[in-house]
Amino acid sequence: ILLDYEDIMKIPYYNDMLDRLNKEIPNVRINQSGEVANQPLHLPLFVPKPPGRLYFLFGKPISTVGRKDELQDKTNAQHLYLQAKGEVEAAITYLLRKREEDPYRHFLPRFLYEAASGFTVPMPTFDP
Secondary structure, three states: OOEOHHHHHOOHHHHHHHHHHHHHOOOOOOOOOOHHHHOOOOOOEOOOOOOOOOOOOOOOOOOOOOOOOHHHOHHHHHHHHHHHHHHHHHHHHHHHHHHHHOOOOOHHHHHHHHHHOOOOOOOOOOOO
């Protein structure tokens, strides 16, 4: 949020606009009481966050072919579940570490790198 209610009320034009708006529209908090019911409607000013870089990793497949009968046993099914969970957690930990080390994690360095090459050179990445 760039400007909240208190900040907006300090700007003369917006202050007047919000006063007019609140006089023209019906109260949207009819069923409320107390301070919430008396708060005027306001529109906070916000700026969206630029897109971040996406990190993903495809792990090796866990074969379950021919194990249908074996996986009917809860102990074996739990073992397979814990194996899959462990591999996913390890991959997430790895990607989080790589994200922290990535010099092009944020939008501006990525944009400047690509702009310097005329948007023709692919963005550097890391090998798993």
